[in-house]
Amino acid sequence: MSAAESVHEQAALRLGGQGQRYTPVRRTLVTTLAEAGRPLSIPEILEATGSLPQSSAYRNVTTLIEAGVVRRVTGVDDHGRFELAEELAGHHHHLACAVCGKVEDVVPSPRLERAMDEAARVVAEEQGYQVTGHQFDLVGTCPACREAAATSTMPSARAVRS
Amino acid sequence: MSAAESVHEQAALRLGGQGQRYTPVRRTLVTTLAEAGRPLSIPEILEATGSLPQSSAYRNVTTLIEAGVVRRVTGVDDHGRFELAEELAGHHHHLACAVCGKVEDVVPSPRLERAMDEAARVVAEEQGYQVTGHQFDLVGTCPACREAAATSTMPSARAVRS
DNA sequence: GATTGTAATGAGAACCATTCCCATATAAGG
DNA sequence: CCTTATATGGGAATGGTTCTCATTACAATC
The missing domain is CATH 1.10.10.10 (Winged helix-like DNA-binding domain superfamily/Winged helix DNA-binding domain)
Structure with missing residues (x-):
């Protein structure tokens, strides 16, 4: 199938x-x-x-x-x-463009996953939470928006939302 | 000072x-x-x-x-x-309760930070993004909400939001 | 220390993503 | 078929956030 x-x-x-x-x-x-x-x-x-x-x-x-x-x-x-x-x-993570908001998928490396699992375990112990998952998002500027930024001086996006 | x-x-x-x-x-x-x-x-x-x-x-x-x-x-x-x-x-990360929405600060371990930096570098190379930061949030249930859940069967929160 | 221009404040209206309502349509079982 | 329960979709309502504007406080100059 x-x-x-x-x-x-x-x-x-x-x-x-x-x-x-x-x-x-x-x-x-x-x-x-x-x-x-x-x-x-x-x-x-x-x-x-x-x-x-x-x-x-x-x-x-x-x-x-x-x-x-x-x-x-x-x-x-x-x-x-x-x-x-x-x-x-x-399972995967995300890469978000801070300018246009577009989000892409990212596949995590085993090393990163191990480190995150460990972090979750430590926190669960220290703060008494039952940790059910994690979210790791990279924030940056996508190629298209970098291009646009280089061409014209743009006004910054709204701040609280954005 | x-x-x-x-x-x-x-x-x-x-x-x-x-x-x-x-x-x-x-x-x-x-x-x-x-x-x-x-x-x-x-x-x-x-x-x-x-x-x-x-x-x-x-x-x-x-x-x-x-x-x-x-x-x-x-x-x-x-x-x-x-x-x-x-x-x-x-620099720090967050631990969010999926039930009540409360967010706490968490201090990251050096090992976790190194793994995250590496992940950012790899992604920047592969997808052409300029990575400016990251966000690592753990999601779980806080002690208070676990207590409440154990006591009474509660209706699940709204799905799209929450 | 009055004046004057500029920026900050606060009350409420406006905005917009999301949710709710309800009349209609569609599927499942007898 | 009929019946009953669920799904649909148009539009109204909701609610967090942003905008407007008249008023107020500040800072610099006269």
């Missing part, structure tokens, strides 16, 4: 476990996120899918999150971004 | 560099953030300071961010959270 099929199977399974259906809209969302290979905002999802109503996008993304198929990623701009859960897409 | 004094000095210096004043409201914000020792949301800031108008809080936090005194932290709930910039408060 191909990777793509297994993703849909997993999604159907997880939705079914919550008494919910794997409808065409939900299949479209899963396909879109799987093909993007990076976290997408709702506007990006709407653009990629063509004619999906905004309310359906939000509602079904929420449903998929509750079923553990999709995960919300916190980026650097106003928009929440969404990607397939790690159980479906594999 | 004490550490607290140096923070205010730095803040005044940076604001001055942008032709802005270190006013009482701004000093209050800096003091509040410095004493908290963890990122605060606007509601938390308002509560801590007593009678600060919301609009002044938002406007001056923005001003302080533009001056490089304060930094926005992306947490796990609806509210943006704010802390002193790393140049004033030192």
Whole structure:
């Protein structure tokens, strides 16, 4: 069975476990996120899918999150971004452009993962938290925005949001 | 000079560099953030300071961010959270409670930092980004929320937000 | 120490991403 | 088929954040 099929199977399974259906809209969302290979905002999802109503996008993304198929990623701009859960897409990290907000996937090195796991263990001990996951995001400027910055002096983005 | 004094000095210096004043409201914000020792949301800031108008809080936090005194932290709930910039408060990471949204500071181990720096270098090479910083957040459940969860079966938080 | 220009303040309106509501449509089971 | 439960989508409501503007405080000059 191909990777793509297994993703849909997993999604159907997880939705079914919550008494919910794997409808065409939900299949479209899963396909879109799987093909993007990076976290997408709702506007990006709407653009990629063509004619999906905004309310359906939000509602079904929420449903998929509750079923553990999709995960919300916190980026650097106003928009929440969404990607397939790690159980479906594999563990990875993110690289966000501080200027345009675009987020890309990054595959972690074993060495980095070991260091992070150790950090989680230490913190769990010291502060009494039950650590369930981690998020490691690199922040920088993407090639396109560096180009733009070099060409014109641009006004800085809004500060609190940005 | 004490550490607290140096923070205010730095803040005044940076604001001055942008032709802005270190006013009482701004000093209050800096003091509040410095004493908290963890990122605060606007509601938390308002509560801590007593009678600060919301609009002044938002406007001056923005001003302080533009001056490089304060930094926005992306947490796990609806509210943006704010802390002193790393140049004033030192480099550190965060531990967020997935249930109540509270965020605590965590000091990183040298080993973890080295691994992260290496990861940044690799990514910069591979994807052409200019990496300017990183964010490493642990996600878990704080002692208080674990206690609450053990006592009563609670409804899960909203999915897309949260 | 009055004056005058500039920046800061605070109350409320505006904005916009996200959520909610509800009438309609669609699927599943008897 | 009929029935019943769930999904859909258009639009209204929500709420965190930003903007506006009249007022106030500050700083420098006369």
